[in-house]
Amino acid sequence: MAAAPAPAVPAAPATPPAAPAAPKPKPRGDYAMLQDAHPSGIASYDVLEDGVGVLTVAPDELFTVAAEAKAMGYRLLSVLSAYDRTDHFGVFYAFLKVADTPAQFAELRLRVVLPKAAGEPKVQSLVDLHPSADWHEREMFDMYGIQFLGHPDLRRMFLPDGWTGHPMRKDYKEPEQFVALREGEDVVVRTNEEGSW
Amino acid sequence: MDIQPQPSKVPLVPILQGMGVTLKHFFKKTVTTQYPEHKLPLADRFRGRIYLKLETCIGCTLCAQACPNGSCYMVDYDPGFDTPQNKRKKFPAVEISKCMYCSLCEEACPTDSIRMGKEYETAAYVRDFDYKPDRLSQNEHSLGRGPAQ
């Protein structure tokens, strides 16, 4: 019995085979230590486009993770930034080991993801750990309305206290408002329904 | 590198030394320039107010797109002569009072039609800073002012 002749030219697959997904980067060093110490609090590890890793931390475990990072030597809160994506808010932290030589220098980045579906964004404040977080958190509250739980004095940083809305949110649409500087406290004046002052 | 500031032990001497520095400069040439009468020379790359060359502008709107604050925008304008490269007769206009002299328009221009000149004294008695293409294309001399020396 003759074997069926094999086709001379193998039919090209309709679609090229999907490229194998890049292997998920594995945390190393202090990142791995933190992740092992807090398996429940740390959701994932990613590497940003600049080649530095970032740990995504659950909002209610941020303080313990940051406290441990501080104990590991990350004593300087370098940056605290927030951002608004379509479905979630994020808060971005970078801590530094203050160093005299390049060998001692290290950076640790944390990220908190706050889904918009979960209501108003709330995250633990780091003021008790890093007093310098004070103004940074106030700025992010001012711009994004993120509540930093445990902050002693969560007021607006740049805008006057009477301002409506948090302007850096992508869906910020508030009536026109302007600030009248007054003795005592500044007054915010905004338009009424008809659009007049 | 560790530096340790060391204040002086003898009082008053350092003050006299400081006075000496000042006194020494009293006999040196002045370094200041009396501005409206004398002007410092400007660098070749100095970014002054914007000029437009009507003959080469192709109306591609890249300058208006590159403007960070919207001071540069496109208008319909008839230069009074034939512009085969710009049939729709679209030319940029610049609101000079809003312009922040960043030169991004100059950089984006593919034909080098828009460029930053050397005029920096754009103050005027009449508040008319919306420079339409006719005014933009006038050079320093036709405005009655020579280029800054």
Next chain:
Amino acid sequence: MAKVDFANPRMPDGRAPTSQLMTLNMGPQHPSTHGVLRLKLLLDGEIVVDVEPVIGYLHRGSEKLAENMHWVKFIPLTDRMDYVSAMHNNHGYVLAVEKLLGGPEQNIVSERAEHIRVFAAELSRLCNHLFWMGTFMLDLGAITPLFYALRERETILGFLEELCGARLTFNYFRFGGVKYDLPDDPTYLPRIKEFLAKMPGHIAEYQKQLRQNDILVARLTGTGPLSREQALEWGITGPMLRATGVAHDLRKVAPYSVYKSLNFEVPTTTQSDCYGRLHVRWAEMVESVKILNQVVDRLANRNLEGIHLNPDYAGGKILRVKAKGEAYARIEHPKGEYGCHVIGDGKQNPSRVHVRAPSFANLQVIPLMARGQKIADLVASLGSIDIVLGDVDR
């Protein structure tokens, strides 16, 4: 820092005041606040019991503006943040976006462009420290040093004007390089060398005038103290941190650009008061001159590879830059750590740009430095932080 209770004032140790305390408003239009900073002071006679800084009078919403413009259009806006050393603001932002465009290795910038960047940035650092010294002395009531500082600064601004066409708001850095190559003028680098040769003499002249001046030493020694622990807790960076004895300089510990191949020292001191900070900045000026000498030598003698601007990001293509991803880049600004956190969606405009401003982070600490001191010393402490309100409020 907890809110100061002006209605029910307390002394710093928590007890009730024994005398009548006074609330005094300083600023926002006050010449020694370097802009529109407002300080609410609680005073016991002439002694500052507490301070509350109020900022936001110069808030222009740059970060929000950035979300609605092309990537490249934000570069001139960064000039307006810290207008005293605008080159560094350019550098921080451009570095962050280049990480999105070129990956962590950033191979889109040629070696020549990197040297020109360092050259421009270090000239800008000299400018910043000179202007800081002049205005700091002005705060203390000494008018003459400002003239000497501005004399050198004008020369440097002239060099920068030849380089990029502007004296303050440079808009010089681009993704993939810098806007212009060095000027064609063959005497440009020799003139800079000549200036750099004179600069240490100029710095010696300032020091001769000020270093041992009895009045100045008495005014500055012990004024605005800040311990090493406090500085770390409060996120202080830059010369303020180095004045507490930590040699933390990002050019050294986390080198960016070509700083790794340059030879310089990081000056520190353990005398962490206004006088120590003055000395740290003087020493930094000397180090900047050292760096500039090396960079100018390389630019003049060695034919550095590459062109000043990557052609992929030149001309009309500046508007076509599309970046995707998230990155944070930090540089050593003359005032401290300047960082830029950028997020892109692969569109022509950024989704988020956050600027970590050194002045903003360093200003927080002013109550710690001023408590228990005289009002005049508060002005000195404020000056020693080196703030620019455009940078604080952004």
